[in-house]
Each structure stands twice: as structure tokens, then as C-alpha cells.
Amino acid sequence: MDIQRNPKSQRIEVRATPRQEALLREAAAATDRTVTDFVLGTAVIEAERVLAERRWFTASEDQLAEFERLCDAPLPSTAKLERLLARPTPFGSTAEQLGA
Numbered sequence: 001m002d003i004q005r006n007p008k009s010q011r012i013e014v015r016a017t018p019r020q021e022a023l024l025r026e027a028a029a030a031t032d033r034t035v036t037d038f039v040l041g042t043a044v045i046e047a048e049r050v051l052a053e054r055r056w057f058t059a060s061e062d063q064l065a066e067f068e069r070l071c072d073a074p075l076p077s078t079a080k081l082e083r084l085l086a087r088p089t090p091f092g093s094t095a096e097q098l099g100a
Contacts, residue, residue: 024038
């Protein structure tokens with residue numbers, strides 16, 4: 001749902017069967033929203049879900065094992081990393097003190 005109430009300037013038109021229109025009107029009324037808000041809100045949620053799925057990737061068992069090994073491997077120590085870990089956090093302690 002568009003919380004900020006930005007003015008809508010774009011128009012999207014769709015055709016629907018009488019049954020589809022009645023169903024959308026009933027669902028919109030059940031959620032105390034206009035048909036436009038209901039359709040647009042539902043479509044945006046589905047669009048975000050579809051796009052999120054496209055950001056995932058698949059890997060074989062061997063590829064996954066190698067990925068996990070690399071993620072679990074300790075980083076090589078560098079002066080830059082040591083300085084970063086020694087810096088105070090916004091909470092007043094250092095990352096080293098927190099066990100990082």
C-alpha cells in the first residue's frame with residue numbers, strides 16, 4: 001500500500017470478465033479498500049515476489065558445498081581489517097569485544 005500518498009499519474013487499464021470484476025469488488029470491499037487500491041496493492045506484491053525469485057540462483061550440491069566452505073573460511077588478516085575491528089561501534093564497544 002502506498003503509505004506516502006504520492007499522487008498517481010500513470011494509468012493502467014485491464015479488461016475483466018463480469019465474474020472477475022465482481023470478485024475483485026467483493027475482495028476490495030472485504031478489505032475496506034477501493035478496487036483500484038486492492039488491485040494495485042495485490043499486483044505490486046505479486047510483482048515484488050516474481051522479481052525476488054529472479055534474484056535467487058540454483059546450484060548443485062558440490063557448488064553449494066564450495067560456496068558454504070568459502071563463506072565459513074576465515075578472512076585473511078590485514079592491517080585494514082584489524083583497524084576496522086578495533087574501531088568503536090555505535091554501541092560503545094569494539095567488534096573485537098563483541099566476539100567478531
